[in-house]
Amino acid sequence: MSATTTAHPAVAEKASMKTKRRLKRMPVGGYVCAAIVLVVFLFPLLYLVNTALKSNDAFVADPVGIVHNPQWGNFITAWNKGDFGSYILNSVLYTAAGSAIGTLITLVLAFPVSRGYIKGSKLWSVLFVLVLFLPNALITQFQLLLRLHLYDNRLGYILMVSVGLGIGPLLFSGFVKSIPRELDEAAAMDGVGYWRYLFTFIFPLARPALATIFILQAVWIWNEIVLATVLLADPSKFPVTVGLYAFKGTYSNQWPLLAAATFIVAAPLIVGYVFIQRYLVNGVLGSVKG
Amino acid sequence: MTSFPFPRRSPVRISFGIGLAILTVFGLVPAVGVLVVSFTDLRGLPYLPVNWVGIDNYVTFFSPSKWPDSLNALQNTIIFALASTVVQIVAALGIALLLNRPLRGRNFYRAVVFMPTVLGVTVTGLVWSLMFNVSGGPAKSVFALFGAHSAFFGDPHLALSLVILVQIWMVVGVSVIIFLAGLQAVPEELYEAAAIDGATAWKRFRWVTVPMLAPSITANVLLGIVNALQSYQLTFVLTGPNNHSTQVLSLLVYVQGFGGASGTTLSQSQGYASAVSMVQFVLVAVVSLIALVILRRREAKL
Numbered sequence: 001m002s003a004t005t006t007a008h009p010a011v012a013e014k015a016s017m018k019t020k021r022r023l024k025r026m027p028v029g030g031y032v033c034a035a036i037v038l039v040v041f042l043f044p045l046l047y048l049v050n051t052a053l054k055s056n057d058a059f060v061a062d063p064v065g066i067v068h069n070p071q072w073g074n075f076i077t078a079w080n081k082g083d084f085g086s087y088i089l090n091s092v093l094y095t096a097a098g099s100a101i102g103t104l105i106t107l108v109l110a111f112p113v114s115r116g117y118i119k120g121s122k123l124w125s126v127l128f129v130l131v132l133f134l135p136n137a138l139i140t141q142f143q144l145l146l147r148l149h150l151y152d153n154r155l156g157y158i159l160m161v162s163v164g165l166g167i168g169p170l171l172f173s174g175f176v177k178s179i180p181r182e183l184d185e186a187a188a189m190d191g192v193g194y195w196r197y198l199f200t201f202i203f204p205l206a207r208p209a210l211a212t213i214f215i216l217q218a219v220w221i222w223n224e225i226v227l228a229t230v231l232l233a234d235p236s237k238f239p240v241t242v243g244l245y246a247f248k249g250t251y252s253n254q255w256p257l258l259a260a261a262t263f264i265v266a267a268p269l270i271v272g273y274v275f276i277q278r279y280l281v282n283g284v285l286g287s288v289k290g
Numbered sequence: 291m292t293s294f295p296f297p298r299r300s301p302v303r304i305s306f307g308i309g310l311a312i313l314t315v316f317g318l319v320p321a322v323g324v325l326v327v328s329f330t331d332l333r334g335l336p337y338l339p340v341n342w343v344g345i346d347n348y349v350t351f352f353s354p355s356k357w358p359d360s361l362n363a364l365q366n367t368i369i370f371a372l373a374s375t376v377v378q379i380v381a382a383l384g385i386a387l388l389l390n391r392p393l394r395g396r397n398f399y400r401a402v403v404f405m406p407t408v409l410g411v412t413v414t415g416l417v418w419s420l421m422f423n424v425s426g427g428p429a430k431s432v433f434a435l436f437g438a439h440s441a442f443f444g445d446p447h448l449a450l451s452l453v454i455l456v457q458i459w460m461v462v463g464v465s466v467i468i469f470l471a472g473l474q475a476v477p478e479e480l481y482e483a484a485a486i487d488g489a490t491a492w493k494r495f496r497w498v499t500v501p502m503l504a505p506s507i508t509a510n511v512l513l514g515i516v517n518a519l520q521s522y523q524l525t526f527v528l529t530g531p532n533n534h535s536t537q538v539l540s541l542l543v544y545v546q547g548f549g550g551a552s553g554t555t556l557s558q559s560q561g562y563a564s565a566v567s568m569v570q571f572v573l574v575a576v577v578s579l580i581a582l583v584i585l586r587r588r589e590a591k592l
Contacts, residue, residue: 027391027392027393030388030391030393031393033388034388034389034393034395034396034399037385037388037399037402037403038399038402040459041402041403041405041406041459042402043428044417044418044420044421045417047417047420047421047427047428048417048420051420060425060426062426063423063425063426063427063430064426064427064428064431101312104309105309105312105313106309108305108306108308108309109306109309109310109313112302112306117294117299117302118302118303118306131313131317132516133516133571133574133575133578134317134318134321134571135321135324135325135567135568135570135571136324136539136540136543136567136570136571137320137321137323137324137567138540138543138544138547138548138563138567139324139327139332139543139547139560139563139564139567140319140320140321140323140324140327140564141316141320142547142548142560143323143327143332143560144315144316144319144320144323159312159316160316162312162316163312163313163316163317164317165313165317184295184296185295187295188295188296188297189295191297193296193297193298193301194296194298194301194302194305195301195305197296198305219407219408222408222410223410223411223523224523225411225412225523225526225527226522226523226526226540226544230544230548240410240412241410241411241412241523242412244412244413244416245412245415245527248416248419255420255423258416258420259416259420262412262413262416262417262420265410265412265413266409266413266417269408269409269410269413270405270408270409272408273401273405273408274401277401277404277405278397
């Protein structure tokens with residue numbers, strides 16, 4: 001990737017060398033546009049923080065004014081009134097377990113299908129496309145878990161979200177084609193069994209692709225709210241999406257408190273995102289290229 | 291069947307079988323079940339008798355008493371899908387072209403644009419409820435500058451457009467990344483050749499960038515359509531499931547199957563809700579197929 005990114009300044013320079021005037025003007029326009037983009041994406045969050053630091057009276061009196069007397073206690077109140085610690089832990093559990101199972105399913109399904117190691121490979125690859133277009137099965141997902149006695153059960157919800165494979169199998173069967181078949185043969189010749197080959201050869205080789213598949217599914221599970229509303233009843237099992245939504249229902253007219261709660265949920269995400277963003281964005285980039 | 295190098299086939303079959311079993315039980319069975327349930331009068335409460343009712347649920351969907359609701363949800367779904375896909379792609383392409391230029395800190399801009407995807411629907415929903423707060427907020431202040439006022443999410447004419455805007459804000463980052471990947475794959479020789487031939491910036495964009503981006507555009511359009519037709523999480527958070535002006539088909543499924551606000555016996559019919567799911571499924575399939583055929587034909591032409 002670095003090779004292509006460093007190549008691009010050259011393209012832009014060559015294009016702009018035609019006129020000196022443009023060489024001077026172009027970056028300015030670019031930075032103005034970039035600034036607009038930044039404002040569009042960051043202002044709502046700054047406004048959230050601004051609101052979270054106001055007292056209720058100050059917010060009612062002047063909602064848009066910049067905060068004068070920051071009320072740090074709002075965060076403590078919000079933390080005490082909503083059980084955000086356990087909501088976040090639930091979400092982490094559902095997301096990690098669901099995406100891990102989903103990625104594993106993708107691995108064991110897509111590799112043999114892509115290689116033709118299983119009967120009816122053509123048919124199975126059609127299935128990989130089909131899973132993208134499955135109907136909204138809210139009703140039957142609920143009924144199924146009810147009948148399996150997995151309703152309002154963490155494992156039930158995890159299994160339900162783990163099969164939301166999305167484009168994972170398609171991505172992975174594409175990626176497998178870039179691993180030479182000779183490697184399979186050489187490993188088999190040396191007496192490596194299929195499972196050992198899959199987990200000690202393919203797994204590390206395919207780590208970037210698998211990471212992408214994991215991340216795409218994790219983003220989906222982390223954002224899921226309706227299925228969780230339907231499949232879970234006990235508030236102590238709620239993921240953070242449902243927990244925060246319930247908090248909104250209770251404190252809908254206390255915006256500073258609500259904003260503080262929203263910030264409590266958003267802050268660890270933003271901090272975590274700062275650390276993994278390169279990986280995350282490059283993962284999506286890689287998935288499209290691959 | 292190609293040659294199989296490993297000594298035994300059984301491990302392949304076992305791991306494939308386990309994966310397929312989980313996918314089948316929790317993914318495919320509910321999906322096929324929707325079709326079956328749509329021909330019954332299944333209700334939300336367990337242990338009530340379930341009867342076959344044939345195509346009654348579908349007849350009800352198109353019957354005069356339900357048609358206003360059905361039509362409303364159909365219209366909202368199609369408007370939502372079309373508007374959010376088109377605007378999102380135009381916006382994403384613009385941002386991607388901007389971020390593909392040699393600007394300082396462009397990795398930072400890229401990270402910021404992608405961030406809402408990580409924040410999630412509830413945070414996004416609450417942030418924008420705050421922005422469009424009726425009793426006072428940035429949106430209200432901007433409207434006041436022009437001497438206008440609005441109920442925002444409470445205004446039936448505006449609510450759907452606002453939900454679409456927030457949806458685009460939330461997911462545009464993914465499209466931007468897909469376009470950036472496409473842009474980086476465009477060989478620079480093409481731009482050089484075009485520049486030597488005296489092509490203007492617009493011509494280079496129209497005849498080099500756009501054709502070379504055709505696969506990314508196809509991917510984004512399909513992703514956008516499928517997402518938009520099936521996504522209801524954000525609408526659920528922003529306006530609740532029962533708001534007539536933003537009720538898309540998926541939310542109708544939720545309200546019909548799980549009550550929403552109204553608790554009458556009819557509004558609890560999960561059989562009927564499944565029929566609505568199937569109508570939505572057919573809509574998604576038809577629209578995606580048409581889009582795919584058109585885009586592939588264009589790709590072939592370019």
